[in-house]
Amino acid sequence: MTFKAALDDFKFNLMDMGLLKSVQALPGFEEVTDDVVLAVLEENARFVEEQIAPLNAVGDREHAQWSNGQVKTVTGFKEAFKAYTQAGWQALQHDVNYGGQGFPKTIAAITSESLHSANLSFALCPLLTDGCVEAIYQAGSEEQKQKYIPPMLEGRWTGTMNLTEPQAGSDLALLNTKAVKQADGTYRISGQKIFITYGEHDMAENIVHLVLARTPDAPPGVKGISLFIVPKFLVNEDGSLGKRNDVWCASIEEKMGIHASPTTVLIYGDNKGEVGEGAIGYLVGEENAGLAHMFVMMNEARFNVGVQGFALSERSYQQALAYAQERVQGNVEGSKGAVPIIQHPDVQRMLHTMRALTQGARATALYTAMHQDLAHHHPDIEQRKQFKAIQEYLVPIVKAFSTEMAIEATSLGVQVHGGMGFIEETGAAQHFRDVRITAIYEGTTAIQANDFIGRKTLRDGGAVGKYFVAEMQKTVAELQASGNEKLGFIAQQLEQAVKAYHVSIDEVLVMAKEGAMKAAFSGSVPFLMLAGYVHAGWHLARAALVCEGKSAPFYQTKQATAIFYAAHLLPRVTALAATLKSSRIVADLGFTE
Amino acid sequence: MTFKAALDDFKFNLMDMGLLKSVQALPGFEEVTDDVVLAVLEENARFVEEQIAPLNAVGDREHAQWSNGQVKTVTGFKEAFKAYTQAGWQALQHDVNYGGQGFPKTIAAITSESLHSANLSFALCPLLTDGCVEAIYQAGSEEQKQKYIPPMLEGRWTGTMNLTEPQAGSDLALLNTKAVKQADGTYRISGQKIFITYGEHDMAENIVHLVLARTPDAPPGVKGISLFIVPKFLVNEDGSLGKRNDVWCASIEEKMGIHASPTTVLIYGDNKGEVGEGAIGYLVGEENAGLAHMFVMMNEARFNVGVQGFALSERSYQQALAYAQERVQGNVEGSKGAVPIIQHPDVQRMLHTMRALTQGARATALYTAMHQDLAHHHPDIEQRKQFKAIQEYLVPIVKAFSTEMAIEATSLGVQVHGGMGFIEETGAAQHFRDVRITAIYEGTTAIQANDFIGRKTLRDGGAVGKYFVAEMQKTVAELQASGNEKLGFIAQQLEQAVKAYHVSIDEVLVMAKEGAMKAAFSGSVPFLMLAGYVHAGWHLARAALVCEGKSAPFYQTKQATAIFYAAHLLPRVTALAATLKSSRIVADLGFTE
Known part of the structure; x- marks a missing residue:
């Protein structure tokens, strides 16, 4: 099954929804013209479709292999990684002063999506490297930046994040x-x-591990964690590789999915290298400030894992669509004999659901990425703060909603295939297995929900949440004002959902005020998910407005997607809000076996 | 991880909820006393826990192996199957005249659940054999019954269903x-x-294939299908095995789950046996009546696949619960340091969700099984018809709701484990992978939904559906009349859900009346799922009434489960009903790429 990057929808979000214009207005992005962006996206699409996507099934079958401390990646990965980095994709979003190309996050989010769609297992290596680069860029010394970032952008070295024990x-x-x-x-x-x-792994000469660790006199808890650079091979003054450091891969995990991505156990200080006992590490920033530095990286990573969710949903959707167009089975009203299953109402429902969730999640993520660009590059410092608050509010939504919905979307991708969906050769099952990790790593959905309630809703008294409620109400008014029946339907559904969102924010605030935190946390995941559904639905509703009166098939289809979302997915907001309403009763239940 | 059959909940359904009393009142079941039933359930629990459950992970790792037309099952299966059949479990529910033990379906559904929890891959062999026995029992000649049923009940032969091409x-x-x-x-x-x-496979001497095929002059479509017995080895007059028939296993599938269950491609008529070209088959019943006979088997199988859904949810729940009790991570309000994660509100939410869905689905299924017993054994022929209508109405609910919710439940089982859930060694992932087939085989969820709308709702003008609405309203009134606050909460949630159910039945009837069948089928899966949620919630609400005033921990916990279900799961009914309400708008969208 051929994968095609979702170029049309990327362009729609950038051009029709106005994201690119906002980014282009920022200082430093003057050269990111429409033409340049289109050229980049088209070249990126060609690259991932031709060179990365075909390795996806291969990697799932072969698995990364561990032997005696070494990891052999699957057929084609090494060459693909070389091609990827040589073409400059690893450098795309990073600072030109360290070998980057300085593209906005909004564009990088798109190329990242396509890479993840093409091959999640492969994409994780560049993704972790991006995170490592970003953390060193934000928290490292000038010397560290110059030493470590350029080789990573060139693809000679890769990066990791070492948190979990x-x-x-x-x-x-x-x-x-x-x-x-x-x-x-x-x-x-x-x-x-x-x-x-x-x-x-065997795809690069060196690996730059970013490691969280404790110094002997560090305070307990998260306030005593420091961040270190621990290279697999020490780096000489001239940048050449020196001694083998004392970090070792003891094994890799056998997982449900992403089989081609080596998930390693690393042992530090086993005295097997050329440096004596204990891996040599270099402090990044100050002692005991490691968690704050790692959070930079984690926020990036969380956003990108959200992107993985709809990236795999997109690929699963494309595959299900192709199958539904080919597979002939069963009659529909008025047909003479069996028809392609895409004509069956329930297959249409499944494909609509997959597409609506995917496009809604994508629109939310790209809107978030644009706010990250605004937060970093807007000339006005006060506005930057506001944009940052918006972006940070949206990160847990992007992470949790995109990945949770992706479990459903890729499951529907299996379902559309019927029995064939369960057969590995078909490929539909791989997306379902692969995507399951995305709701777990870089902070589970519950962790995102705690963040969403604690840091993102309570800390500012619901200010950002209510800002969105007000924005959404404006969209409802615009839809109503259109006088168009279909837009009116979306307005009616969205209005209910926004009301439920508003009420829910207030309920969380009241619970916190009254000290009913257990109740609030009992409803935290439903609260986060309802926010996800309403944000995605809002962007699709805005899209429906943009499409109104445009006759090209893409716009018609987009509007249909928005209508479907309003009909089938927005009602979930009300159900989730009802859940939250009973939070105190649920919290009182506790849990007994 | 040790699996334990859910004996307490089985007893609750049988004794406290009154299912067993209804069955015991039927002619022929006089000997099915409480003591006998308890002894059977306890012995069954011991057997599956000790002999079948430990083979589950082994089978997942080993996979059934095909070589040169032969299938080698995984380590221990052959011996376990021998033990299973020698202990008489294969005979449990079948007619004493052919070597069965004549137990009611209600009891067989329970032993079937435990077997499926223990090992879905293993359980499929007895399950298919049950279906084969049932079809021959219902549609075969006396000679066929005597020839084929006893060896299958003894475990010397097994049975299959051959529908798909x-x-x-x-x-x-x-x-x-x-x-x-x-x-x-x-x-x-x-x-x-x-x-x-x-x-x-290599677990029995012979395999009895039930095969759907067409005679040369058969009418086209489903009215030209006949049912045949095609034994792997022909059976001599004295019951001994004769020539090798012309049916061959060309390959087995590599699947996402149930790796130990061989999913075969069978070739009939390859002239490789001892009978010349074409497998020798024996007509069951009349020519062209094959589908009706197969439907007997399919209805049985559909019910049992529904059982598989909550069987795997139960096992996934037990495993998640054990992990949550052991794994120490993170603080909660008032704790000094990290606590077992079961104390975290969101982990409680996940475990509650898993348990509530599992127990709700189980209660619905056992209630359905009881109606099957009533439909077959009640002395009054008119009442039998009514019971049959009720049972048949519930079968698509049991099949679709139990399996769809099981995808969610087993996914939560993975999620509770965090990163460990994605590691195969943990075992949580296997349940999630294994259960995914249950929403597909024996009729996908969409096929169940078509049946539910077409044959089960429209054909009787919604009569059975509305019977249930009335019964549920009675439960609401009882809950309200209790004056108990918690029961009052359940009443309020159930009342809303029942109202939505009622409205939805009417909407389906109106759509059909007005010829808007595409709209009806656009909403068929949401309609079926909402029925599933409300039926399961109704049984739990009834359970909450039964538990009221009883102080034993089991009853307290059961009531908490009912309250949780009312708070978190019943609201989904309203959301699904809202979906159905927009069916015409959705149907008009069609699907364009």
């Missing part, structure tokens, strides 16, 4: 990897990290 | 396997069947 997953307070300061200012790191994506 | 899956009208009558009254069968579960 067996006893410390969601709860980083529990981590106990040790970092002991040496006379020369370096640190010796020892401990065990698990779930380290691409912690070992 | 590459071009004929959901649409049996398209099947074209040929059956040509011979001078001796037998038929020669040729063609290809796919997705035949346990179509070849």
Whole structure:
């Protein structure tokens, strides 16, 4: 099954929905013209379709292989990674001063989506490298930036994030990897990290591990965590590779999906290298400030994992659509004999659901990426703060909604195939298996929901949430004012959903005010999911307005997608809000076996 | 992870909810005393926990292996099947006149659940054999019954259902396997069947294939399909095995789950046996009446696949619960340091959701099984008809709701484990992968929904549906009359859901009356799912009434489960009903790319 990057919808979001214009108005992005952007997107589409997508099924069958501390990646990955980095894709969104190309996040989010659609297992290596680059860029010294960033952008080295330990997953307070300061200012790191994506592989000369660890006198909990650069091979003054550091891959995991992505167990300080006992690490920023630095990286990563959700939904949708057009089975009203199953109302419902969720999640994410660009580049510092608040509010929505809906969307992708969907050869099952991790890693849905309630809703008294409620109400008014029946239907559905959103924000605020935090957290995931449904529905409703009166088939279809979303998906907001309303009763139940 | 059969909940449904009393009152079930039933359930629990459950992970890793037409099942299956059949479990629900034990369906549904929880891949062999026995029992000649049923109940032979062909899956009208009558009254069968579960294996001496095929002069479509017995080895007069028949296993499928269950491609008529060209088959019943006979088997199978849904949800729940009790991570309000994650509100939400869905689906299924017993054994023929109508109405609900909710429940089972859930060794992922087929085989959810609208709602003008609405309203009144606050909460939630159910039935009737069938079928899956949610919620609401005033922990927990269901799951009914309300708008959209 051929994958095609969703160029039309990318262009729609950028051009018709006005995202690109907002970005182009920012200082530093003057050269990001429409022509340049289109050229980049088309070249990126061609590249991932031809060179990356075909490796997806291969990797699922072969799995990354561990042997004696080494990891052999699957057929074609090494060459593909070389091609990817040589074509400059790894450098796209990074600072020109360190070898980057300085493209806006809004564009990088799109190329990232296509890469993830093409091959999630492959894409994780560039993704983690992006995160590593970003953390060093934000928190590292000038020397560290110059030393580590350019080789990563060139694809000679890759990067990782080392957070999790067996006893410390969601709860980083529990981590106990040790970092002991040496006379020369370096640190010796020892401990065990698990779930380290691409912690070992054969696609690059060196691997830059970013490691969270504790110094001996650090305070307990998350306030005593420091961030270190621990390269697999030490780097000489001239940038050449030196001694083998004391970090080792003890094994890789056998997982439900993303089989081609090595998920490694790393041992620090096993005295097997050329540096003596303890991996040599270099402090990034200040001691005990590691979590804040890692959060930079994690917010990036969370956004990108959200992108993975709709990226795989898009690919699953394309595959289901193609199958539905080909497979002949069953009659419909008025047909003479069996018809392609795409004519069956329930197959249409499934394809509509997949597409509406995918496009709604994408619109939400690209809108978020645009706000990240605004937050970083807008000339007005006050406005930058506001844009940042908006972006940060949206990150948990993008992460949790896109990935949770993706489980449903890719499951429908299996379902459209009927029995064939369960057969691995078909390929539909891989998307369903692969995407399942996205609602877990980089913070589970519950972690996102805690963040959404705690830091994003309560801290500002619901201000950003209510800003969106007001914006959404304006859209409702515009839809109503159109006098168009279909837009009126969307208005009616959206109005109800926005009302439920508004009420829910207030309920969370009241629960917090009255100290009913257990109740609030009992409803936190429903609250976050309802926000996701209404934000995605709002963007599609805005899209429906933009499409009104335009006769090209793309616009007609987009409007149909918005109508379907309003009919089938917006009602979920009310149901989730009802759940939240009963939170106190549920919290009182506790849990007994 | 140890699996335990859900004995307490089985007993609750049988004893407290009164299912067993209704069955015991039927002629022929006088000996099915409480003591006998409890002994059977306890012995069954012990058997599946000790002998079947431990093979589940093994089978997932090993996969059934095909080689040169033979299928080797995984380690331990052959011995386990021998133990299973020798202990008499295969005979449990069948007629004593053919070697069965004559137990009611209500009891068989329970032992079937535990077997499926223990090992879905294994359980499929007995399940298909049950279906084969049932079809021969209902439609076969006396000679066929005597010849084929006893060896299947003894476990010497197993049975299969051969419906699907590459071009004929959901649409049996398209099947074209040929059956040509011979001078001796037998038929020669040729063609290809796919997705035949346990179509070849090494666990028994012989396999009895039930095959749908067409005679040369048969009318086109489903009215020209006949049913044949095609044994792998012909059976001599004395019951001993004779020549190898011309049916061959060409390959088995590589699937997302149920790896230990061989899903075979069978070739009929390849002239490789000892009988010449064409497999020898024996007509069951009349020519061209095959579909009706197969429907007997399919209805049984559909019910049992529904059971699989909550069976795997139960096992997934037990595993998630155990993990949540052990895994220490993160603080909660008032805790000093990290706590077992079961104390986190969102983990409680997930476990509650899993348990509420599982127990609601189980209660619905056992209530359905009881009606099957009533439909077969009640002395009054008019009442039997009514019971049959009720049972048949519920079968698509049991099949579709239990399996669709199971995707969610087992997904939550993965989620509770965090990152460990994605690692195969943990075992949580297997349930999620295994259960995915249940919403597909024996009629996809859409096929169930078409049946639910067409044959189960429109044919009787919504009579059975409205019977249930009235019954549910009575429960609402009882809950309200209790004066108890918690029961009052359930009443309020159930009342809304029942109202939505009622309105939805009427809407389907109106759409059909006005010829808006495309609209009706656009909303058919939401309609079926909302029925599932409200039926399951109704049974739990009834359970909450039964539990009121009882202080034993089980009853308290059951009531909490009912309250949670009312708070978190009943609101979905309203959302699904809202979807149905927009069906005409959605149907008008059609689907354009």
